[in-house]
Amino acid sequence: MPRRPLRTRLNMRSLRNSLRLRTLLIVGGTAVLTAALFIMITLSITQRQMEQQARASLDELIDAMSSMASIACFAQDVTLANETAQSFLKSSAVARVSISAGNSVLALATRPDAQISAADIQRSITRQVSSPFNEGEEVGQVRLTPNWPEINRRIERMVRYGAGMMVALACCLVGAVALSIGVLVIQPVKNISDQLHALDAAEGGMLGQPLHHEDNELGRLVLDINALLGRFRSALQLKHEMHLAQVLHERTRLSAAVFEHSQEGIIITDADNRIVTVNEAFSQITGYSTDEAVGQSPNFIASGRHDKDFYAQMWASILGTGHWKGELWNRDKQGEIRPYWYSISVVRDNGGAIANYVAIFSDITEHRLALQRIEFLAHHDTLTNLPNRVLTLDRFQHASATARRDGTGVALLYIDLDNFKYVNDSFGHKAGDQLLKIAAERLKQQVRETDTVSRQGGDEFLVILPNVADEAVVLRIAAGILEALARSFEIEGHALGISASIGITLFPQHGKDFDTLLKNADAAMYAAKAAGKNTCRQFTEDMNVDALDKLKLKALLGTAIENDEFRLVFQPQINIETKAIVGAEALIRWRHPEQGEISPARFIPLAEESGLIVPIGRWVIEEACRQGKQWFDAGLGPFVVAVNVSAQQFNNGDILGLVEEILYGTGFPAHYLELEFTESGLLNDICHSISTIEQLKSLGVKLAIDDFGTGYSSLSYLKQFKVEKLKIDQSFVRDIGVNAESLEIIRAIIQLGKTLRLEVIAEGVETENQLQTLRALDCNEAQGYLISKPLPAADWMAFYQSWMARHGMPSGSVAPSPQQPV
Amino acid sequence: MYSLLRAALLIALLCLALPARAQLVVIVNAAAGVEQLSKAQVINIFLGRNREYSNGQSAVPLDLPASSPDKALFYRNLVNKDLEQMDAYWARLVFAGNTSPPRLALSALDAVQQVSTNPGAIAYVERKDVNSSRVRIVFSVGGVNN
Numbered sequence A: 001m002p003r004r005p006l007r008t009r010l011n012m013r014s015l016r017n018s019l020r021l022r023t024l025l026i027v028g029g030t031a032v033l034t035a036a037l038f039i040m041i042t043l044s045i046t047q048r049q050m051e052q053q054a055r056a057s058l059d060e061l062i063d064a065m066s067s068m069a070s071i072a073c074f075a076q077d078v079t080l081a082n083e084t085a086q087s088f089l090k091s092s093a094v095a096r097v098s099i100s101a102g103n104s105v106l107a108l109a110t111r112p113d114a115q116i117s118a119a120d121i122q123r124s125i126t127r128q129v130s131s132p133f134n135e136g137e138e139v140g141q142v143r144l145t146p147n148w149p150e151i152n153r154r155i156e157r158m159v160r161y162g163a164g165m166m167v168a169l170a171c172c173l174v175g176a177v178a179l180s181i182g183v184l185v186i187q188p189v190k191n192i193s194d195q196l197h198a199l200d201a202a203e204g205g206m207l208g209q210p211l212h213h214e215d216n217e218l219g220r221l222v223l224d225i226n227a228l229l230g231r232f233r234s235a236l237q238l239k240h241e242m243h244l245a246q247v248l249h250e251r252t253r254l255s256a257a258v259f260e261h262s263q264e265g266i267i268i269t270d271a272d273n274r275i276v277t278v279n280e281a282f283s284q285i286t287g288y289s290t291d292e293a294v295g296q297s298p299n300f301i302a303s304g305r306h307d308k309d310f311y312a313q314m315w316a317s318i319l320g321t322g323h324w325k326g327e328l329w330n331r332d333k334q335g336e337i338r339p340y341w342y343s344i345s346v347v348r349d350n351g352g353a354i355a356n357y358v359a360i361f362s363d364i365t366e367h368r369l370a371l372q373r374i375e376f377l378a379h380h381d382t383l384t385n386l387p388n389r390v391l392t393l394d395r396f397q398h399a400s401a402t403a404r405r406d407g408t409g410v411a412l413l414y415i416d417l418d419n420f421k422y423v424n425d426s427f428g429h430k431a432g433d434q435l436l437k438i439a440a441e442r443l444k445q446q447v448r449e450t451d452t453v454s455r456q457g458g459d460e461f462l463v464i465l466p467n468v469a470d471e472a473v474v475l476r477i478a479a480g481i482l483e484a485l486a487r488s489f490e491i492e493g494h495a496l497g498i499s500a501s502i503g504i505t506l507f508p509q510h511g512k513d514f515d516t517l518l519k520n521a522d523a524a525m526y527a528a529k530a531a532g533k534n535t536c537r538q539f540t541e542d543m544n545v546d547a548l549d550k551l552k553l554k555a556l557l558g559t560a561i562e563n564d565e566f567r568l569v570f571q572p573q574i575n576i577e578t579k580a581i582v583g584a585e586a587l588i589r590w591r592h593p594e595q596g597e598i599s600p601a602r603f604i605p606l607a608e609e610s611g612l613i614v615p616i617g618r619w620v621i622e623e624a625c626r627q628g629k630q631w632f633d634a635g636l637g638p639f640v641v642a643v644n645v646s647a648q649q650f651n652n653g654d655i656l657g658l659v660e661e662i663l664y665g666t667g668f669p670a671h672y673l674e675l676e677f678t679e680s681g682l683l684n685d686i687c688h689s690i691s692t693i694e695q696l697k698s699l700g701v702k703l704a705i706d707d708f709g710t711g712y713s714s715l716s717y718l719k720q721f722k723v724e725k726l727k728i729d730q731s732f733v734r735d736i737g738v739n740a741e742s743l744e745i746i747r748a749i750i751q752l753g754k755t756l757r758l759e760v761i762a763e764g765v766e767t768e769n770q771l772q773t774l775r776a777l778d779c780n781e782a783q784g785y786l787i788s789k790p791l792p793a794a795d796w797m798a799f800y801q802s803w804m805a806r807h808g809m810p811s812g813s814v815a816p817s818p819q820q821p822v
Numbered sequence B: 001m002y003s004l005l006r007a008a009l010l011i012a013l014l015c016l017a018l019p020a021r022a023q024l025v026v027i028v029n030a031a032a033g034v035e036q037l038s039k040a041q042v043i044n045i046f047l048g049r050n051r052e053y054s055n056g057q058s059a060v061p062l063d064l065p066a067s068s069p070d071k072a073l074f075y076r077n078l079v080n081k082d083l084e085q086m087d088a089y090w091a092r093l094v095f096a097g098n099t100s101p102p103r104l105a106l107s108a109l110d111a112v113q114q115v116s117t118n119p120g121a122i123a124y125v126e127r128k129d130v131n132s133s134r135v136r137i138v139f140s141v142g143g144v145n146n
Helices: A006-075 A078-089 A118-122 A148-198 A217-261 A280-286 A308-321 A365-379 A389-406 A420-427 A429-446 A471-486 A514-530 A541-547 A550-558 A600-610 A613-633 A647-651 A655-666 A679-683 A686-699 A715-721 A730-734 A740-755 A768-776 A793-806 B002-020 B039-046 B069-079 B083-096 B108-117
Strands: A094-101 A104-110 A125-130 A138-146 A265-270 A275-278 A323-331 A337-348 A354-363 A409-418 A452-457 A460-468 A489-491 A494-496 A499-507 A536-538 A566-575 A581-592 A596-598 A640-644 A673-678 A702-708 A725-728 A759-762 B024-029 B060-063 B121-126 B135-140
Touching (some): A006 A094, A006 B083, A148 A217, A308 A337, A365 A389, A389 A452, A409 A429, A409 A471, A420 A429, A429 A452, A429 A460, A429 A489, A514 A536, A550 A600, A581 A600, A600 A613, A613 A640, A613 A655, A647 A679, A655 A673, A655 A686, A679 A702, A725 A730, A725 A740, B024 B069, B024 B108, B108 B121, B108 B135
Parallel strands (some): A640 A673, A673 A702, A725 A759, B060 B121
Antiparallel strands (some): A094 A104, A125 A138, A409 A460, A409 A499, A566 A581, B024 B121, B024 B135
C-alpha cells in the first residue's frame, strides 16, 4: 500500500477512533445508566422487600413463639417469659424483646452487641398475646425491636452482590457490542477507506469486495462506489479528450497566426523544393506576391553571389543535420541585393520521409552594419581611427606567426611625441587631438600597406612592421617617421613644432611575445628620450633593467627621505680665467640599502610623475644650504651653491616660501644660493614665472637657466626673466671639436650672455681642449670631469683646499665677504 | 313416614341421655369465705394463673387422676382442651417456668376430703359426690352460672 501523507493517516485514525470511541461511549453510557437505574430500583425494591421480609420473618418468629409467649403471659410466668425472650434473641434480626402481661413486664432481653436507637424502638413490632384457652382474651403483649443495623447489613450485602452482577453483565454487554461493531463495521469501513485513499480513479482503480461482507450493506456500498468510480472515469476521459481537441485547435490557430504575422519571411517548400506557400513578410521583404512565389524553386530570388560549393555545403547540412543557419544574399523584385539571415529546417512525416523544407529569414543589412561598426570600434581608436591595442595584438600575432614560418622578423616601433604635453597645456586638448590626428596620418604615410600603425593611448603610437628581413629597413622607416613628425604642424593658425622619440624592438631577438616586446620597446623609447629626444633607439638588454620595476621604484622612493637614503654630491664650478672655485652644483644621489645606487635619470622622472619631486626638491635645497653654511662656518669659500629646481617645484610648489624658510632656517646667505631652472619649466606659465623670479631675486637668490640651448629659447622671455646665468647644455660642449654646429651654438650663447649681461657657464667639460676652446670663446665658468667629478660633502673641503692651493689662492676668508653679483 | 319417625325417636333418645351424664361442680372449703366463683376465676386457679381468691385467701387446686373420666370432662368443659393438650401446657410451664400444676388427689372422694379439711383447697367433683357440709359448691361445670 502506498504511503499516504501523514495528515491523511492521522485523520483516518482519528475518524476510526471516534467511531469506535463513540460506539463505546454510547453503548457503555447506556449500559452504565441502565445498570445504575436498575441498581437503584433493585436497591430500593430489595430494601423494601428485605424490610418486609424481616418484618414477616419476625412475625413468623412471633407466631412460632406465640404459644410459649401466650402461656408465659397467661401464667404470668417470668421464667418462661425470659426463656421465651431468649429464644427470640436467637434470631439475629431481633435486637430486643419485651414480654409483658397487663401492666407488668415479664421479660426484657436485649442482644448484647446490638446498638439500639430511640427510632429503632419506635419502629418495634408489638403483638398482643391471647390466652391459650381463649382466643379472644388478650393476656399480654410481645414487643420486638428488630436489629436494624444487622438487617441493613444483610440488605447491603444483597444489593452489593446484585450490583456486582449487574455491572459484570453491563461490561460483558458493552465489550460484546464494541467488538462486534469493530469487527463487523469499523474494520471493513477502514479497509474501504484505505483502498479509496490509495486508489487513483483516473487510472481505473476499483475497490475490492470486503471479505465476508459480499452480501450485506458493505458489499452493496462497495459496488455502488465502484459504479460511481466508473462513471467518474468516463466523465474525466471525456473532458480530457475535449481538452486535447481544444489544445490542438488552439495550437493550429496559433501556428497560423505566427506564420502570417511573423516579421520574418517564411518559405515552405515541398519535398521537391517547390514553394508551397510563403507568408506576408516574405512578400514585403522580397516584393514577390504569394502567387508569384508558389510553384517556384526558392532560388528564383538567389543573388548569384554564392558559388556552388556554398550551396553544396548548405544542402549537406540541411540533409545531414536537418537544419542550416547562415547568411544568404537575395535579390528582391527591384533587383536590390541584400544579406539575409536564414534558418532552414527539414520537416519529416511520420515515416521519416522529407515532407517539407521551412526557411525563415530576416533582413540583416542594418544588423551587419551595426556589427561592422561595433567591430571597428572594438578594434580602433576613436580619435585617429587607427587600430587600437586589441587589433594591434591580433596583427602582431599574425605577423609573428608568419615570421616564424618564413624565418623573417617583426619590428615594433614605439613612438612617443616629445613635448606633446606642452602643446596640450598651451593650446588646449582640442589642438592636441588635432595634432594627434595629423601625426597618425603622417605615420600611415610612412609605412607600407601591410604595416600596422596603432595608437597606444595618449601621445604614444605603435608601428608593427612584418616580414622584416633587414634591420636597415626598420631604421630607415624610423628615420622617415622622425622626419615626418619633426615637420611643423599647422593647427589653429599656429605652426607647432614637435618631435618624437622611437624605441625599436625586433621579434624574435628582443622578445618572443607581444607584452615583452612592447615593454622593451617602451624602454628603448625612454632611452631615446634620455638621449635627447627626436631620435630612435634600438632595444638593448641594459635598458630593460631601467624599465623594470618602475612601480617598485616609485614605492621605494616614497620612503627614501624618511629613511635618509638621499645624499648630495657637489661638482666644483671654476672661473675659467682665474681657475678659482666659484661654485658647487649640488646633485642628488640615492642609495637604496637593497637596490644599491639608483641613477637620478631613473628616479627623477618617477619623482616628477608621482609628485614626490616637491618634497625631494625641498630636501635638496635645505641640505645644500645646510652644507654650504657648514663650509662657510669652517672658513671655506665663499662660493655659490647651485641647486636644480624642477619645473613642478617651480610651478606648483611654493618655491618662494620654501626658499625663504630654508634660508632663514639654515642661516645660509641668500646671494650664495643659485637656483637652476630649465627653459621648459619657466615657459609653462610665463606670467607666474616672471613674478616668481622677481620675488626670488628680491630675496637675493641667484637664478640660472639650465640646459640652455635645448629648449624653446625665446629672447624676449629671456630678457624678462632677468636671470643671472646661462648654463650651456653638455651635449654642445661634448661636441666641441666634433661638430662645428655645436661650437657655433656655444659661441652664440656666450655672445647672447654678453649682450644680456649674463654669465655663462659650460657643463660637461671633460678635456683640456674643450676648456681652452671655451676660454677662447670667453666663457665665464666651467664644470665637468676635467676639473672634478661630483664629490661627496666629506671630500669637498680637501679638494677645495688642495685645488686653491695648487692655483695659488687662499682656500677661504675667515669671514666670507658677500659680493653682490654683477 | 318411618324415617321421620325414626329421626324423631333418635332425637328424643338423645335428649333423654343428657341427664344421665355426671354433673361436675367445683367445691371449696366452706370456711374459705367464698360463695361463688366465675368460670374465669376457676380457669385462673386451675391453670396456675392466679391462685388466690378475691378475698386474698390462697387457693390450692386439686386435680383428679388422669384415669378419671371426670378430669377430661372437666377441662373439656372448662377450656375446651383434651388432656394431652393440658399435659403439653403444663409441660411447658413445668419445664421452663416455675408454675406447677394442681396437686393430684387420689380420687374424687379424696378430693372432697382434702377440700373439706383444707380451707384453701379447691377441687372439681361430681355433684353426687358432694356429701359434706364443709364443702361448698362455688361453680357448676357445664352449668349456666358462669
